[in-house]
Amino acid sequence: MILVLGKGTTREEVERLKDILRSEGHMVKEIGGVEERVLGIVGKTPRESAYYESLPGVEKAVPISKPYKLVSRELHPAASIIKVGDVSIGGGRLVVVAGPCGVEDRRTTLDIARVVRKHGAVLFRGGAFKPRTSPYAFQGLGEEGLKILSEVREETGLGIVSEMTSPSQADLMMKYVDVVQVGARNMQNFELLKSVGRIGKPVLLKRGLSATIEEWLMSAEYILSEGNDQVILCERGIRTFERYTRNTLDLTAVPVIKKLTHLPIIVDPSHATGIRAKVSPMARASIAAGADGLIVEVHTEPDKALSDGPQSLYPEQFEQLMRDLYVIAPVVGKQLDYAYLDKAAVMRPRRGEGRAPATVAYSGVPGSFSHKACAQFFGTEVPLRNSSSFREVFELVDSEQAAFGVVPVENSLTGSIHENYDLLLEFELKIVGELTLRIKHNLLGQAEATIEGLERIYSHPQVFQQCREYLEKNPGWDLIAFKDTASAVQRVREGGDPKEAAIAGEEDEQFSPMAVLKEGIETNPRNFTRFVVISRNESLPGPQNKSSLIYSVSDKPGALFETLRIFAQNGINIVKLESRPIHSRPWEYLFYVDLETDVTEENRSHILAELLDKTEFFKFLGSYNKGAQV
Numbered sequence: 001m002i003l004v005l006g007k008g009t010t011r012e013e014v015e016r017l018k019d020i021l022r023s024e025g026h027m028v029k030e031i032g033g034v035e036e037r038v039l040g041i042v043g044k045t046p047r048e049s050a051y052y053e054s055l056p057g058v059e060k061a062v063p064i065s066k067p068y069k070l071v072s073r074e075l076h077p078a079a080s081i082i083k084v085g086d087v088s089i090g091g092g093r094l095v096v097v098a099g100p101c102g103v104e105d106r107r108t109t110l111d112i113a114r115v116v117r118k119h120g121a122v123l124f125r126g127g128a129f130k131p132r133t134s135p136y137a138f139q140g141l142g143e144e145g146l147k148i149l150s151e152v153r154e155e156t157g158l159g160i161v162s163e164m165t166s167p168s169q170a171d172l173m174m175k176y177v178d179v180v181q182v183g184a185r186n187m188q189n190f191e192l193l194k195s196v197g198r199i200g201k202p203v204l205l206k207r208g209l210s211a212t213i214e215e216w217l218m219s220a221e222y223i224l225s226e227g228n229d230q231v232i233l234c235e236r237g238i239r240t241f242e243r244y245t246r247n248t249l250d251l252t253a254v255p256v257i258k259k260l261t262h263l264p265i266i267v268d269p270s271h272a273t274g275i276r277a278k279v280s281p282m283a284r285a286s287i288a289a290g291a292d293g294l295i296v297e298v299h300t301e302p303d304k305a306l307s308d309g310p311q312s313l314y315p316e317q318f319e320q321l322m323r324d325l326y327v328i329a330p331v332v333g334k335q336l337d338y339a340y341l342d343k344a345a346v347m348r349p350r351r352g353e354g355r356a357p358a359t360v361a362y363s364g365v366p367g368s369f370s371h372k373a374c375a376q377f378f379g380t381e382v383p384l385r386n387s388s389s390f391r392e393v394f395e396l397v398d399s400e401q402a403a404f405g406v407v408p409v410e411n412s413l414t415g416s417i418h419e420n421y422d423l424l425l426e427f428e429l430k431i432v433g434e435l436t437l438r439i440k441h442n443l444l445g446q447a448e449a450t451i452e453g454l455e456r457i458y459s460h461p462q463v464f465q466q467c468r469e470y471l472e473k474n475p476g477w478d479l480i481a482f483k484d485t486a487s488a489v490q491r492v493r494e495g496g497d498p499k500e501a502a503i504a505g506e507e508d509e510q511f512s513p514m515a516v517l518k519e520g521i522e523t524n525p526r527n528f529t530r531f532v533v534i535s536r537n538e539s540l541p542g543p544q545n546k547s548s549l550i551y552s553v554s555d556k557p558g559a560l561f562e563t564l565r566i567f568a569q570n571g572i573n574i575v576k577l578e579s580r581p582i583h584s585r586p587w588e589y590l591f592y593v594d595l596e597t598d599v600t601e602e603n604r605s606h607i608l609a610e611l612l613d614k615t616e617f618f619k620f621l622g623s624y625n626k627g628a629q630v
C-alpha cells in the first residue's frame, strides 16, 4: 500500500504514523517525493484503503497492484543505486564485473584480476562454491578460494562478487565477499534467499533457468522483505527450445525490469550464450538496451579453465569490448570510466587527516546537463556545489572552495562555448579531465498537457537552436529563454499550467517528475557536449593522453604554420584548432589547440620549448586523460 501524506504533515506526525503502522506488523519505507511525502507499507495482513485513509496525516491510500511490493516501482519511483565500496550500481556509470567462472588457483586468479582491472572492470567475480550440473565436475575451492579472492581485493582494490550455494556458508560470505551472488539454479531456493537477506550485504540475484520475470521479482522480494534492499538483478539467459546457444538471452527483460522495479539490472552475456564469440555482441546490445552493467567471464588461459572456458573471453577480447562500450555508453546517456576506482580514491574524504571531501562546482541547478556531467565523471557520492554562472565556478575553484569545477566547452553542433574559453585564459587553473555527454532534448510538461494545447515553451536559447526543425513545425509557440534547461523545467513544474512545456534532457524522476510529451526533438541526434574538469592544484589518475594550449603568433607569413610544423614533425595529432579574437587588439587572434598527446612528458619537453620560441603569447592549459585507455 502507498500512503500519500497531507502537504503540511510535520515530522512528529510522520514518526507517530510510522510507529502505529509498525506496531500493526507493517514494514514501513519513507519515500521523499519532490512535492509530497509518501510512505510505502507492506504487511502480512493488509487492510482496506479506507482504514489507512482514516489514520492521522494520511491523505490517500493506494494499493500496490503487483504481487511484489518492496521491489515495485510503484512503491519506489526513483531508481535505486546499490553501493559496493566506491562502486555505485544503477547510477550513470556502467559497472563491469569480470573474472573467471571459478577460482582455480592463486596465480591465475591474480593474473585475471590484474588484467580486468587494467581494462576498466570495477568488481571481480570468481566462484568458490560452484553449483555444477554434474557432481563429478569441479566444485570450487571453498574457503581457500575465498581467501584468494580476498587477496585480489587487497592487491587490486576490486570488490569481490562470489556465489553462495547454501545458508551454511553465511559466515564465510560475511567474512570474505562484498556482493553475494545467488545463482540461477538457486533463484527459488527460498531459505537461501532469506539467508542472503539477513546477511545484509549487496546481493546479485540471477534469473532462474526458466523463471518468469514475475517469479524473479518475487525472489527479490524475499530478500527485501528480510530488510535487505541492496539487490542487483542479473539477466543471464533462459531455457528455450533453441539449442545453438547455451541459453536464450532475454534482452527484453532489461526495459521490462526498468519499468517494473527500482532495482538495477546487469546482464551476463557469458552464461546467456555459452560461446565466446557471441559474448561481446550481446554485451554491447545489453548496454544499448539500458542495462546498468555487465558480468563477464574472462580467463587468461580459457582452454585450461576448469569451468566455462569456452565462454570466457581472452583478455584482448575483454579489452576490445570495453573500448566499444566506452563509445556506446554516452549514446545511451551513460559513461564507462576507466579511472573509476582510482578517481574514487582521490575523491574519498580522507577522514582523520582533517581534509574536507573534495567538492565539485558546476553552473546550473540539479538535473542540468552540467550536474549530470559531474555525477558521471565523479560519481553520485561526491559533494557538489552549484553556482549561478560559469565565472563563479572558476572563482570557486580558484579560491579553493571547490577542488574541481566542471564546465562545458564545446558542442558538436553549435561549436565552442566561448565564455568558458575566455575564462580558461583569464584564470590560472588547469584542465585535469574531460567528459562527453550526449545531449538529447525532450519536451516536458504537466501530465495532463497535450502537444496541441501548448502555447509557451521554456528553455535555453542554444537548445531552441538545436531543436529548430521541430520548433518550426509549431510556429504558434512562444519561445521563452531561460538561463538553463533545469530552471526551465522547474518553472514549468511549479507553474502547473498545461499550456506550458520545457525543453530539457532526459527526465530524471528525482528532479523532475514530469511527463515526456515528445522525446528526442533535437534536429541532429548526434548532439554531444564536451565538458572539461578544471582544478587549481589537484590532479586526477589515468594516463595523460591529451593536452590543451592557447597561443598567439606574430603577424608575419608562415607564423602559424611554424607552430603546426612542430606538431607534424613530432607525429602529434591535432584534434582541435580554433582561433578567437584577442579582446583588446582588433583583428588579432589567439589559437586554441588540443593535441592527442601529453606535452609535459619528459621526452616531449623540447616541444614546449620550441613552441615558446615560435609564439608571442603562450599558455599551457593542462594535460589530462581523454577518457579512453590507450
Ligand code: PEP
Residues within 6 Å of the ligand: 101, 127, 131, 182, 183, 184, 185, 206, 236, 268, 271
Ligand atoms: C556463474 O555465474 O558462474 C554461474 C554458475 O551462473 P548461473 O547461475 O547464471 O548459471
Ligand code: MN
Residues within 6 Å of the ligand: 101, 102, 271, 297, 307, 308
Ligand atoms: Mn560460469
